[in-house]
Amino acid sequence: MASPAATLQRSQLPSITIPASPSHSSSSSPLHRLSTFKTPSSSTPPPPSSTTTNPSSSPLDSLAKDPILSSFLSSSFSSTSFSSAALSSGSPASTAEHLHHAIRLLESQLRSEVLSRHSHLLHQLSSLKDAELSLSTLRSAVSSLQYSVRRVRSELSDPHNSIQPKTIQLSNLHRTIQALQHTTRTLRSSKKLRDLISASESEPEKLDLAKAAQLHREILTMCDEFDLREIDVVDEELSWVKETGEKLRSEAMKVLERGMEGLNQAEVGTGLQVFYNLGxxxxxxxxxxxxxxxxxxxxxxxxxxxxxxxxxxxxxxxxxxxxxxxxxxxxxxxxxxxxxxxxxxxxxxxxxxxxxxxxxxxxxxxxxxxxxxxxxxxxxxxxxxxxxxxxxxxxxxxxxxxxxxxxxxxxxxxxxxxxxxxxxxxxxxxxxxxxxxxxxxxxxxxxxxxxxxxxxxxxxxIDIFQTSFLALCLSRLSDLVNSVFPVSSRGSVPSKEQVSRILSRIQEEVEAVQLDGHLTLLVLREIGKVLLLLAERTEYQISAGHEARQVTGPATAAQVKNFALCQHLQEIHTRISSMIAGMPFIAADVLSPSLGAIYGVARDSVTPLFKTMIDRLETCILQIHDHNFGAHGMDAAMDNNASPYMEDLQKCILHFRTEFLSRLLPSARATIAGTETICTQLVRSMASRVLIFFIRHASLVRPLSESGKLRMARDMAELELTVGQSLFPVEQLGPPYRALRAFRPLIFLETSQLGGSPLLQDLPPSVVLHHLYTRGPDELESPLQRNRLTPLQYSLWLDSQGEDQIWKGIKATLDDYAAKVRSRGDKEFSPVYPLMHQLGSSLTENAAVSQKH
CATH class of the missing domain: 1.20.58 (Methane Monooxygenase Hydroxylase; Chain G, domain 1)
Structure with a gap:
């Protein structure tokens, strides 16, 4: 390892650039030898050259541009390839002369470079001597350091060799103590577990399974954590502990399953706690x-x-x-x-x-x-x-x-x-x-x-069986309908027994599912499909044409068939409606379209007949305008016979009752019970129309004398009696009947008494106003007279208009009358004129308010 002093000396050494060795220079070409010269370090600037040349005129540049010599600058230069190329060029002597000239040029350039850098080269030589001196000093420091390291190693190895076996001995002793402690603890826990098991042998139900499980887990955890399994005394206990663990699991599972089956929270909690303690x-x-x-x-x-x-x-x-x-x-x-x-x-x-x-x-x-x-x-x-x-x-x-x-x-x-x-x-x-x-x-x-x-x-x-069940329900009912109303036969009419069988089958289908509300609705939807099929088949059986609408002769076979189909549909509608009466409203909503179709077909089967009959009865009532109600004298008043038009009306109603209603309304039980049938509703509508139509045209009769009033009152009594006996109880008709009862005394009131009479409340405003024309002068024309209309035309117009529009037409006639009076220069109007203005305004306003409410 180098000492710091040596490192410092090394860092202070000047940078040295060593020139290429002569042997290397001799083995390379002159161009390669020239390229080995390095540029001096920036720390030691080169001395100024006295022979510095322009770079543009440097021999190296000229050589690089030379086509022959430029190849010597390539890193992939090959002397063999160059020689082969020179010999094969045809002028090898010229190439050799060219190369000798380049060598002389390079040598001259090299000599010039050495001379120009002479002082710098001498400086580099002195730096090498300083480096050699620094290296010798560093070598001495390294030797001293190595000696010191050997001495420290010698001083430390003896204590280390003495401490190492004692450390191993201490570690082994420590692990042994821990093993003894954990073994003792394990054996103590095992003894507790044995005591716990032994104490419960006489009374197994008093065994604390949770505590035993906790001890069992502690024993196994210590054995695994501290690696006690190879200790003989521990291994002997572990075999018993494992057997005890299996027993604990078995007992805990019994308690747990018993608690789950008996829904006993305490037993389930005990079993779960045991397994939690066991981990x-x-x-x-x-x-x-x-x-x-x-x-x-x-x-x-x-x-x-x-x-x-x-x-x-x-x-x-x-x-x-x-x-x-x-x-x-x-x-x-x-x-x-x-x-x-x-x-x-x-x-x-x-x-x-x-x-x-x-x-x-x-x-x-x-x-x-x-x-x-x-x-x-x-x-x-x-x-x-x-x-x-x-x-x-x-x-x-x-x-x-x-x-x-x-x-x-x-x-x-x-x-x-x-x-x-x-x-x-x-x-x-x-x-x-x-x-x-x-x-x-x-x-x-x-x-x-x-x-x-x-x-x-x-x-x-189980939806797959539900779909199949609903399809089977629809199939059973559809097959029954198809057997009663076969497509191939149009003239046959099903019997009451066949219709009853269809209704009974429907009732059975509903009763089979009535305990489940959702399934009941699904079955009702299928029943709705069957009812639509039934309505379609019945509609196909209904007869149309003149034979089904005639009312002058006895009932035809086509009408009898239509009556039977209507009654059958009415029976189906009534029975189905009563069947769902006790069900939730949603049941009625499900069957409402189907029942509506049944009702519509039943009504359509007889509606043309009733419409034709109403037209005939209206034609009879229109004959009131052919009778002279303006005649004076006691003979006209004392005649007890009904008017000719009324006799015709009575005959038509009686014929309709005998030939048609007797078949459609065989008994009055439905009316008495308060449950109207389709035919009953049509008869009610017919009776109401007859009364309203009669009152309308009775109010248009003009002139109307006192004897004529008596005749009209007698006709009204006859009408009331005929309608009540042959069509519908007039007391149950409501407003039309009250209007008839009010119009009879109204015609006998004085004009001055009309304004405050309570009878006006039960009459349509148009009826009262039309009647007042009979009390006015001839120049006060009614809309019927003013527009030159027939009673039928004016009646059709009244059917299409409301009371406000009718009042506008009446008011136009009052304005015309006022213009005529003013044109004559008269200043007094008929007493009827202001009364009609007053009643027209007030009655129409009251009628509008009542319609809103």
Whole structure:
């Protein structure tokens, strides 16, 4: 090692550039020898040259540009190649002369360079002598340092050789003491464990399993940590400790499983604490979860094991057993069916007990903490992001159940048929399972065993049978409808028994699923499809044309057929509506479109007939304008006979009642009970239209004498009696009937009494205003007269207008009357004029307010 002094001397040495040796120069070309000269270091500037030449005229530059000599500057120069090229050029003598000239030039340049740098070279020589002196001084210092190192090594080796064996002896002694201490501690713990086991031999139930497990783990931990296993006394104890550990695990597992089956939190907590003390909590819990999960999956598989079902049914594989395809042989269907449902029930019970047991285990884990470390046991099992124990088990059970159901559906026609036809029972089993699990695991502050998503997954596992069940339901009902209403036959009308059979079948389908609300809605949707099919087939059977609309003669065969179809549809509509009356509103919403279609087809089957009859009755009422109600005299007033138009009206109503309504309304029970049928509603509408139409045209009669008023009052009484006896009870018609009853006394009131009469409240404003024209002068023309319209034309216009528009037309006639009076120069108007203005404004305002409310 160099001393600091030597290092310092070395750092002070001047930099030396050693020139090339003569031998090297002689072995190289002149150009290479020239290139070995180095530029002096910047620390020692070269002396100024007296022969400095311009770089542009340097011989080296001229040589570098020479085509022959430039190759000597290349790093890849080869003398053999150059000589071969010179000889083959054809002028080797010239090339040699050229080279001799270049050599002389280089020698001259070299001599010039040496002379110009003579002082610098002498300086470099003195620096070499100084370096040799420094190196000799450094060599002496290095020798001194080496001597000192040898002396220190000699002084340290003796103590080290003396201390090293003592250190090893001390280390061995220390390890021995530690081994003795840990062995003593281990043996002491083993003795405690033996005493604990011995004390409980007479009463095993009093054994403190948790403490014994803790001692067991301490013994094994010390043996592993301090490597005590090769000590004879320890090895003798370890064999017993391991046997004791197996017993502890066995006893703890018994306590744990007993607690899970009996839902005993204390026993489950004791078992978990033992395995926690043993350091095997996570592994043990995983084994338990896997065990229960496997039990559930196995239970699902056994539930649909057709071979086992056949064996339990006593059929084996002989007569009455199950074939390989899953189809029961003759005589074994009932037993196999019972066996299948029994096994499904047992499977559901087993799944319930497994899920509740795992939930109970999870519940105790989430509550129990180690008494010493206060660690929550659940945190030792489940880390952040890991699924809960119940979720793992439930996911496996649902997956296995769904797989088995799908396999049974495709592989066994017998299972498919049983679970399809008995789907409500299968769904009931699943929902009962979910409800029981939810009820038994509903504890405040504890997560339930299964989530809503988990319930939906289990219900979805049997969706394949639900689809098949709904398709079977639709098929049964559709086949029944197709048999009652065949497409090929249009003229046939189903009997009441056939319609009743359809309704009974629908009732049975609903009753089979009424315990499950969701399934009921699904079945109702299928029933809705059947009702639409029924409406479509019935609509195809309905007869149209003149024969279905005629009202002058007896009922035709086409009308009788339409009546029967209407009654059948009415019966279906009534029965289905009453069936869903006690169900939630959503049930009515599901069947509302279908019932609407049934109702529409039933109404359309007889609506043309009623429309034709209303047109005929209106034609009879329009004849009121052909009768002279302006005649004076007692003869006209004392005539007890009805007016000719009224007699025609009575005959038409009586004929309609006898020929048509008697078939559509065979009895008055529906009306008495307060439940109107489709035909009853149509009859009510007809009766209301007749009364309103009569009052309208009675108010247009002009002139109207006192005897004419009596005649009109008598006609109104006849109308009321005829409508009430042959069409509909007039007391139940409401506003039309009150209008008829109010109009009769109104025509006898004095004009001055009309303004404040309460009768106006029951009459449409247009009726009152039209009647007032009969009390005015002839020049006060009604809209009918002013526009030169027929009563029918004006009546059609009134049907299309509201009371406000009618008042505008009436007001225009009042303005015309006022203009005529003013044109004559008269200043007084008829008393009717201001009264009509007053009543028109007030009555139309009241009518508008009542319509808003």
């Amino acid at each position: 095997e909590l996570k592994v043990t819990v995983e084994q338990l979860v896997n065990k229960y999960r496997g039990m559930g999956v196995k239970s699902v598989g056994l539930a649909l094991d057709m071979k086992a079902i056949s064996t339990s049914g006593g059929g084996g594989f002989g007569p009455g057993g199950i074939r390989g395809s899953g189809t029961p042989q003759i005589g074994g269907g009932a037993k196999a069916r019972e066996g299948l449902w029994q096994r499904m029930g047992n499977c559901i019970d087993r799944l319930h007990s497994i899920v509740v047991a795992i939930w109970h285990l999870q519940r105790v884990l989430s509550k129990k903490r180690d008494p010493f470390t206060h660690v929550l046991l659940l945190d030792e099992i489940i880390k952040d992001g890991d699924p809960m124990l119940t979720d793992r088990v439930w996911e496996a059970l649902v997956k296995a159940f769904a797989s088995q159901m799908k396999s049974a559906f495709t592989a066994s026609s017998f299972v498919k048929e049983i679970f399809t036809m008995g789907y409500p029972k299968l769904l009931s089993l699943i929902e009962n399972l979910l409800e029981r699990i939810s009820r038994d695991t509903d504890v405040k502050g504890v997560l339930p065993a299964i989530t809503l998503e988990g319930k939906e997954q289990m219900a979805a596992a």
